[in-house]
Amino acid sequence: MVSGITKDAMYEIINFIVKSIDLIEDYSKENMINLLITARKENKRVFVIGAGRSGLIARAFAMRLLHLGFNVYVIGETILPRASPGDILLAISGSGRTKLVVAAAEAAKGALMKVVAITTYPDSPLGRMADIVVRIPGRTKMAVEEDYISRQILGIHEPLAPLGTLFEDTTLIFLDGIIVELMNRLGVTEEELMNRHANIE
């Protein structure tokens, strides 16, 4: 059994995610899932982007979308086709201000793509540009005074988990939940996922 500070921090993260389930707006999840299902039916592409650890979470989601049969791409990797109107950009940024991500969202709007923002701050540059905003609580790298929701979740004590950890981990679990709902709605079995899993890696 894990003990010590590692255990305390794990519980802090888990409690944060549990409370986030109550705070994430269900209609935003619904909108996101519907947009993705339509994209798959109409053979649109999904592009994902994020900087730092948010970028890794974006890629983890992209891998599962690939297994689900989506045409999905990671901005910054070698194989990056041209985006067309109606393609989707899924952009992850806790602060909603990460330059790289905001620039990609601007380019996406210019290319008439649909932008889904996953952010703690709907009123950020990224959030304001997005067609769909999914608000995920988080204690991002932004100034503490803006950090109302996270304080509310965490209570009065200082959080243990540093920087964007709470946002990033919550986002991963949320997106993995989305994958299960997509499997269900699209009628894709785990065996089919497996059959799309890379065999040369």
Place this chain on the structure above:
Amino acid sequence: MVSGITKDAMYEIINFIVKSIDLIEDYSKENMINLLITARKENKRVFVIGAGRSGLIARAFAMRLLHLGFNVYVIGETILPRASPGDILLAISGSGRTKLVVAAAEAAKGALMKVVAITTYPDSPLGRMADIVVRIPGRTKMAVEEDYISRQILGIHEPLAPLGTLFEDTTLIFLDGIIVELMNRLGVTEEELMNRHANIE
């Protein structure tokens, strides 16, 4: 409030992580932390590796080690120095059989590195080669009959989360817990982490 299958899947993942806290052996966590602290003191390098989503979790951990002042590298990226005896390889593989990861561990043993394996199967090729094995429960891509621990955690029902999801998400939260304990033991503040965070990205 998130509803539907997404919510059910998020709770499944969270419950799995909560039960994992009980099952992960504390001494393995202690050994891993002590090895890392010694490596930082003695200016040894830490290399991380994993395939697919496990590789992304490995990178998320590597980023935080960088912020903590470690000399850390990701196998497969451009900037990869030569490893020396006493350097650490942290290898993540749910099944412990991923070819790429096993090959890296073999090369690491040949280079007299210390191998830390994070895996569900201590008796796998990776597990048997490792100096320290941290056993993280998971429902990996291996045959179901070997999957005792995960069944025990999940109860009798079929899990919702596909493939390696439970292992990967548990590993991320565990490693983020480790980061908090390392911050504490090394006396590194969040401000210092921030000061090592990339400013050109």
Place this chain on the structure above:
Amino acid sequence: MVSGITKDAMYEIINFIVKSIDLIEDYSKENMINLLITARKENKRVFVIGAGRSGLIARAFAMRLLHLGFNVYVIGETILPRASPGDILLAISGSGRTKLVVAAAEAAKGALMKVVAITTYPDSPLGRMADIVVRIPGRTKMAVEEDYISRQILGIHEPLAPLGTLFEDTTLIFLDGIIVELMNRLGVTEEELMNRHANIE
């Protein structure tokens, strides 16, 4: 005008490439191009792999194949679909012994893919496994005594360019030549290339 050792080294590399044009077997180039054209017609996938700088050359080629309308993927990146029989693995390794690349070629053979090897050593593990070998001269990291062709090209002096440089640079120029021939044979214009170029990067 560039002067000094930089100039001497640039001329050495250029002279090496010029002499390589004489030494690369034309039928191997033809076989490679025909295989690629058939793959595109039959909607097969092309996967590329290489370690270190050879991996970067492989990616530079993959980008142009994407612009030419190929279904192309880079092993090691996030978006990596499952390979099917008849798909192509293009593997670049000067020595033909790079573990990562040889392992991928083995997996590819197991998946009934066609393997194209770009190597200095047709008799290497990679070369022997390949369906098509394109022999590119190079002074690879292998022992000097095996390095007959490169010595012949370079004459008696020690080369200036270190390690795999001559192989890598020759391979890039050769593959860029292949791209021009593919454009011509497939009737793809530069404008069409441009239209497939990423617009969100």
Place this chain on the structure above:
Amino acid sequence: MVSGITKDAMYEIINFIVKSIDLIEDYSKENMINLLITARKENKRVFVIGAGRSGLIARAFAMRLLHLGFNVYVIGETILPRASPGDILLAISGSGRTKLVVAAAEAAKGALMKVVAITTYPDSPLGRMADIVVRIPGRTKMAVEEDYISRQILGIHEPLAPLGTLFEDTTLIFLDGIIVELMNRLGVTEEELMNRHANIE
């Protein structure tokens, strides 16, 4: 012996590089080398960036700088430390207008870094911002009428090599020439390069 269009295109590229040796200003090469040598002595970091194929060339150069004993990093990869005043950003962009690269150069100036631009257009946004501009001829993706130097090199015929190929290939050979001169000036042998080459990849 390679024949056909592949051969013609290879010669076109080679002739372009040969003429580029005459056109690249020697003082810009000198300035770049001196800045790099000083950086290594003073233990400054070198960061490289480029988009698309220019990014791959930047990484190929970064690998050799690593082998030469530099502290070098690739923007966009996982392990990216914070830059300090006096650190170097080497930015490669044929047009000098690539958004990602220009944004990085702006951030670098803000962080009091030295910016080295490798571009065809010294008067571009990137070029104007740089402390040192190395002008490499190229037929970039910019409008043809600005493409004086490349026309002069190529003569009156339309080039075979598409898009940024001529710039990218010339830049690779130029930077590999720089590596040889750095080896010589720093007194680093090929054996020492080899000893810094990755052993776990």
